[in-house]
Amino acid sequence: MGSSTARIEAAENRCAQQGVKLTERRREVLSALIEAGGALSAYELLDRCNKRLSKSMPAMSIYRILDFLQSHSLVHKLKSNNKFIACAHIDCDHQHFSRSQFFICSDCPAVEEINIDTSAYEFMRKAAEQAGFSLSNTQLEFTGSCQRCTNNGGQPE
Numbered sequence: 001m002g003s004s005t006a007r008i009e010a011a012e013n014r015c016a017q018q019g020v021k022l023t024e025r026r027r028e029v030l031s032a033l034i035e036a037g038g039a040l041s042a043y044e045l046l047d048r049c050n051k052r053l054s055k056s057m058p059a060m061s062i063y064r065i066l067d068f069l070q071s072h073s074l075v076h077k078l079k080s081n082n083k084f085i086a087c088a089h090i091d092c093d094h095q096h097f098s099r100s101q102f103f104i105c106s107d108c109p110a111v112e113e114i115n116i117d118t119s120a121y122e123f124m125r126k127a128a129e130q131a132g133f134s135l136s137n138t139q140l141e142f143t144g145s146c147q148r149c150t151n152n153g154g155q156p157e
C-alpha cells in the first residue's frame with residue numbers, strides 16, 4: 001500500500017476514468033478510512049470527519065458517501081461487524097484475478113485484506129449449485145486475533 005496521498009490520488013484517477021468525481025466530502029471520508037488503518041463504523045467515521053471539517057456532515061450523508069465509495073471499489077463493507085475499510089488495492093494499476101476477503105481482529109480494529117483466487121469462488125459456486133443453493137454473498141470474513149494482539153495476550157495496544 002502506498003502513502004495516504006498516493007492512495008487518494010489513485011482514487012481520484014479511478015473516479016475520473018469512471019466519469020465520476022471524488023468530491024471534497026468523499027475524499028475526506030476516504031482519507032479518514034485510510035488513516036484509520038482499520039475498520040470503522042459509519043458513526044465512528046462520521047465523528048472523525050466532523051472533527052476535521054469546518055461544517056458538520058449529517059449522518060445521512062455518510063451513508064450516501066459510503067455507498068458511492070463501495071460502488072467504485074474504494075471501500076469494503078464488513079458485514080460481520082457492520083464496519084467499513086478502505087480497499088487495500090486503491091493504488092494498484094494492474095488487474096486482479098482474485099477476490100478480496102478479510103481477516104478481522106476481534107480485539108482491536110485491525111483488518112487485513114487478503115486475496116483468494118477466483119477459482120476458489122468457482123468451486124464454491126458449483127458446490128452451492130449442486131446443493132440447490134444460489135449464492136448471494138461471496139465475501140468471506142474470518143475473525144481471530146492479529147499478531148499484535150496475540151503477542152500482547154489478547155489486549156489491544
